[in-house]
Amino acid sequence: MKSALMMILACLLAAAGTSSVAALFSINLSLTLDFYASTCPGAAAKIKEMVDAAVQTETRMGASLLRLHFHDCFGCDASVLLDDVLPSFVGEKTAPPNDNSLRGFEVINNIKTEVEKLCPGKVSCADILTVAARDAVVALGGPSWQVPLGRKDSTTANFTDALVSLPSPFLDLSDLADAFASKGFSTQEMITLSGAHTVGKARCGLFRQRAHSEGNIDPAYAAFLQSICPGTDGVGDDNLAPLDNSTTTDTFDRGYYLSLVGKKGLLHSDQALLPNGGSSSTQINTYNSFLLGSVSFFTDFSNAMVKMGKLTGPAGNVGQIRTDCSRVN
The missing domain is CATH 1.10.420.10 (Peroxidase, domain 2)
Structure with missing residues (x-):
């Protein structure tokens, strides 16, 4: 049943075309490398410390954090981190490309908790996830790169967008x-x-x-x-x-x-x-x-990765700094 569903998703993505999807995405021009230099200078070190610990505990978590970032982008607004609030709100976690596929939510939530202790209300979940993905690659022996910062957390999520925007594993x-x-x-x-x-x-x-x-x-x-x-x-x-x-x-x-x-x-x-x-x-x-x-x-x-991390959703870089990555304030 799951395989049949994924084949349907592949057809949906192919049928979606490119012109309509392209209009939904733009580049975030407001990001800077020193965004938290004065408001939360210890954030980067704390994120790295906790990513390193998570990967040391379970090597696979490095790949999971990277994948989580990929699925949040194209949009890079932490919308994928939001839990469903039934019956009023259905997020992206249960969209077929994400359901039973994405992992690492608890790692990001734990990092957010510790960063909030350092500087409450300053560092977005979207930035934490983007930095964590970079640090996960480094922890697995890969390259490092500078991460432009200043993303906002979305106040909603789009199940349908997650359904059709993520490239299917069945595409040519x-x-x-x-x-x-x-x-x-x-x-x-x-x-x-x-x-x-x-x-x-x-x-x-x-x-x-x-x-x-x-x-x-x-x-x-x-x-x-x-x-x-x-x-x-x-x-x-x-x-x-x-x-x-x-x-x-x-x-x-x-x-x-x-x-x-x-x-x-x-x-x-x-x-x-x-x-x-x-x-x-x-x-x-x-x-x-x-x-x-x-x-x-x-x-x-x-x-x-830097280029992908600058993508933003249809609303642009607007939103909030969530205090809990799994729900809006």
């Missing part, structure tokens, strides 16, 4: 490119941001079709996935496999791209980035650059 290359282009990202930036899949795991329901039905996959890898994920919908749907099939599944590095070259991309949308060895000069040049070493990937990934 052209649809992926359109989805990212609608937010202002080039094909190279799309390939770069997809490198976040060098860490983390995905559930069987998202890769069952690839494991059992697709031809552009290494046969031994397909057999491995089939041992984890039976071909029958509803059986083993929550079984996990690493997104990066290299030997460094818990390290933020270029292993993801090595997996794709070997036709060992876990998700259809992963392997779609490199069909038949690459179908454009942009793909080939990007992969060649990344495969030569991690420096180019790290630089490009850092730049793309």
Whole structure:
């Protein structure tokens, strides 16, 4: 049932087009690197301390925090952190792309609690999540980058927007490119941001079709996935496999791209980035650059993350500083 639902979501996203979605997003021009220099100078250190502790306790949490940030953007307003208040308010947590997928909410809530003790009412949940994602990448051995700050927390969330705006794991290359282009990202930036899949795991329901039905996959890898994920919908749907099939599944590095070259991309949308060895000069040049070493990937990934973190929702950078990330004030 979940697999069928995800296929429907893929069709919804493709049907949504790019022109209408593009109009919903803009760049936040009010962010600055020193936004909390006088109002909460200790915030960055506290966030890093708590992210490091969370990743040390559970390595997978690093990937979970990064994924949580990705799903909050494109919008970067902490809307994904809001709990449902039934029957009056349904947030984004239970939208199919997020439900039983996103983790790390408690880590962000705990960080917020401690930051509030340092400087009440000053640091937004959106900024905490953005910084935490950067610190999670660093904790896993990846690059660091400067995070522009000053985001506001939204006072609402949009279930439907979460349903159609997040790129589906079943999309082909052209649809992926359109989805990212609608937010202002080039094909190279799309390939770069997809490198976040060098860490983390995905559930069987998202890769069952690839494991059992697709031809552009290494046969031994397909057999491995089939041992984890039976071909029958509803059986083993929550079984996990690493997104990066290299030997460094818990390290933020270029292993993801090595997996794709070997036709060992876990998700259809992963392997779609490199069909038949690459179908454009942009793909080939990007992969060649990344495969030569991690420096180019790290630089490009850092730049793309800064760009993504500047996206804002349809209302722009308006809202509040929540005292509790899971609910509006």
